[in-house]
Amino acid sequence: MSEVEQSTGIWQTIREAPAPVKALLVGVFVNKLGWFLQVFLVLFLTTSKGFTAVQAGTALGVYGAGSVIGLIIGGSLTDRIGPRAAVMISMFGMAGFVLAIAYVPSYAAVVVVVALAGAVGQFYRPASAALLTELTPQNRQVMTFAIYRLAMNLGTTAAPLIGAALVAVSWNLLFIGEAIAALAYAAVAIVALPGRKKVAPASAAAEPEPKGSYLAVLRDHKYVLFLVCMFINAAIYMQYLAVLPLHMKADGFSTWWYSAMVALNGFIVITCELLVTKVVQNKPARTVAMVGFVLLGGGLAFYALPGGLAIFVIGTLLWTLAEIIGGPTMFAYPGMAAPKPLLGRYVGGAHAMFGLGSALGPFFGVWVWNSAGAQVWLWCGVLGAVGLVLAYFGMAPPAASKAQDLAPVAEVAEVVEGGKA
Structure with a gap:
């Protein structure tokens, strides 16, 4: 095994990762710190909005269905417009829909907005994973994805505790917090993630637009x-x-x-x-x-x-x-x-x-x-x-x-x- 193939330790992988990979890991972690909607949606709809437990459970199911659809759409968007643009669309859209949930007047409107939040909020996942793949040599991809999973797990573990503290002050503050976390990841994408042409090898500049479905x-x-x-x-x-x-x-x-x-x-x-x-x-x-x-x-x-x-x-x-x-x-x-x-x-x-x-x-x-x-x-x-x-x-x-x-x-x-x- 060559020296390059052996150089796949944890800290060496982190230290030698390109700046956009490090930024993406930080962005995902910050975004997951604000992962409140799925955890607190049922409580919000029953205690704050006054809907029944069945209605709240249905809305949570709609959110899950929207998430699956969003992952499929996100994969297509990633191929068509590039990972960076897909992340930006996802995070800006998620911020808007999450804020809307707190203010829409009817149950039907809540279900629609929750579905859109579930879908648009998942565009970033295929985009982030695709970008990690593009920017990481093959012998370091498994370790990089392990670090990516750690960032997500740490953020997801801390999010309910942060959310509980925000709810103690105001339900609106909970949704504002998730919107801010999404916008923070969008800012990372704007500043630090490379555009499509920046991650492609020079020889690919003349390649036609990728086709497929x-x-x-x-x-x-x-x-x-x-x-x-x-x-x-x-x-x-x-x-x-x-x-x-x-x-x-x-x-x-x-x-x-x-x-x-x-x-x-x-x-x-x-x-x-x-x-x-x-x-x-x-x-x-x-x-x-x-x-x-x-x-x-x-x-x-x-x-x-x-x-x-x-x-x-x-x-x-x-x-x-x-x-x-x-x-x-x-x-x-x-x-x-x-x-x-x-x-x-x-x-x-x-x-x-x-x-x-x-x-x-x-x-x-x-x-x-x-x-x-x-x-x-x-x-x-x-x-x-x-x-x-x-x-x-x-x-x-x-x-x-x-x-x-x-x-x-x-x-x-x-x-x-x-x-x-």
């Missing part, structure tokens, strides 16, 4: 298998939020013990994911994903065993290990597999399938729990095995030419700085 993505049959992997991964992963609390309550454990399981997962992910990524980042993506599915399905299936609290702790440790081993690779893989003209759509499709699995997984999980009890965990194990098989056939190693498309850090930085001159 999501139909072209669907014609990549191997990648479609990977998309199904993303859906399965999210659908069974979300059972720790949907079914696990019901199971622990049925077994006589208090809410405190369930909270301890969630906290255990969060602590390990935040403190250990970068260290684990340092070990697995240069392994074949297919192998890492398969190991992840073994641990995810196995960890959830472990919950079906008798044994009390120890079973819940061990199962949580197993699927948490799956998350920190497979997560960065799974989210970096779309950039490895995508042809450049369709990078945004490949990334957007993967994020959309993960979002769809996150939305539908809890519904089906609770339904199976109500019908068959703890057998739901065995079905999670079966689906984990299905994901393993799909990963084996769908995640072929990237073409050799793909590595040549990704400029080394020094070259990318030179292109970016040259574009600013």
Whole structure:
């Protein structure tokens, strides 16, 4: 292995990343610090607006549906107008729609604005991931995505606490805070993220406008298998939020013990994911994903065993290990597999399938729990095995030419700085 391939440590990756990558990571973190809407929407609609719990839950579902659609649109926008412009549209639009939620007069208007906020607010995710892929050499992409996930997790963890403090003062302040966070990321995009031509190699200046659509993505049959992997991964992963609390309550454990399981997962992910990524980042993506599915399905299936609290702790440790081993690779893989003209759509499709699995997984999980009890965990194990098989056939190693498309850090930085001159 060459010296360049070995230079993929955590701090070295951060230190040698181009300035736009560092700015993007800061922007995403700041934006996630203001991630209040999804967390507090139900409480706001029931306590401040006076809507029923059913109406509030429906609005939250509409927000989730809008988010999935927004990820698909965001991938297309990224390919058409570039990542920087897509981020700017997303953040300016999100700021406006979030503020509108606090002031629209009727439930119908609330639902429309919430749907738009969910959709437009997600444009940035495919754009950010595509830009990270474009600006990062292939041997550092998995570590860069692990750092990206850490920035998002830290912001998402702190956001509810900040939101609770704002709500204690005023509900309006909550929405103003989220709008400010979105505008802060928009400012980062304006000042620090390169435009489309600035990240392209000089030889590409004369290339025609990229053509293609999501139909072209669907014609990549191997990648479609990977998309199904993303859906399965999210659908069974979300059972720790949907079914696990019901199971622990049925077994006589208090809410405190369930909270301890969630906290255990969060602590390990935040403190250990970068260290684990340092070990697995240069392994074949297919192998890492398969190991992840073994641990995810196995960890959830472990919950079906008798044994009390120890079973819940061990199962949580197993699927948490799956998350920190497979997560960065799974989210970096779309950039490895995508042809450049369709990078945004490949990334957007993967994020959309993960979002769809996150939305539908809890519904089906609770339904199976109500019908068959703890057998739901065995079905999670079966689906984990299905994901393993799909990963084996769908995640072929990237073409050799793909590595040549990704400029080394020094070259990318030179292109970016040259574009600013």
